[in-house]
Amino acid sequence: MPWAALVSAVVGAVIATGAGALLERARWRRERSERSAGVRRVLYGEYLEQLSQARNVFRGLARSPDLPRAEREQAARSGFAACYGLRYQMSITAPDQVVRASETAFRALRDVRDLAAGGVAAGDPAYVTGRESYEDALAALRAGMRRTWVSIGRRAEGPGHRGPR
Template sequence: MEWAAVTATALGAIVGVLSSSASDRLRWRRDTSEKDRETLRTIYAEFLDAVTQARNTISHAAHDRNDSLEVRARAARGALTEGGVYEKQYRLELSAPPGVLPLAGNVLAALLTLRDVVRHGASPMDAEYNVAWAKLYDARTALLGAMRSSLQR
């Protein structure tokens, strides 16, 4: 009878330790997952912010008809580097899931197209400018959808 009590106690202790360990593991995994999701959300926001700043700089250069074409072209040319778009893109490439990366590339390509259109003298009244603007808008919208999907639980 003594061995039965000792065995039952030992078995109870083992079950308790294993269930506590499993519970701690699940809690750790949930906390890590939430932290990773928050980090990714920050990276997404930083990239989108940099793209928006560059787009706004390019747009201002296109709208400012008081400056010479050379001054507007210089402002458009520097928009991506001043806004840190490339740095934010590199960080995004290291962390984002594969489904997001091509869409981020599409946004960058559309932003570069808009920049080039403005560098060559297009204004918001020109069809070429409006087509480039629309492509950037569509690419950004698709990227936002993929980003939202990747952040869902």
């Protein structure tokens, strides 16, 4: 009978070690998911902020008909330059559906840039159409970003989590 106590102790140790390892793995996955969510949150915010700043530059150009063409083109290029770096970060950090929406918004805003740089006025039908295309693409991008937040939150909280009551 003394061997039964030894076997029981060994089995208990194996169970405790296995349970501890499973809990540690779950903690590690949750922390990794939270870090990933934090990185995305910052990147998404910076990207949307930069798109907005560029859009405001183009709005100002479209409302400044007397600005010389060379100045207009330089301001448009400068206003859009910072979007490129964040675009590349999005392409390696965001999920595919967000990357696609990001590219669509980026290209639509680039079209608005080209119109503003070319001297197209804010009330011109071409500018209005370009601006509306960009706004639609931006809305789709934001919706895609929100969907990733929902899925990240559910993964981090676990499958049975229902949120605060």
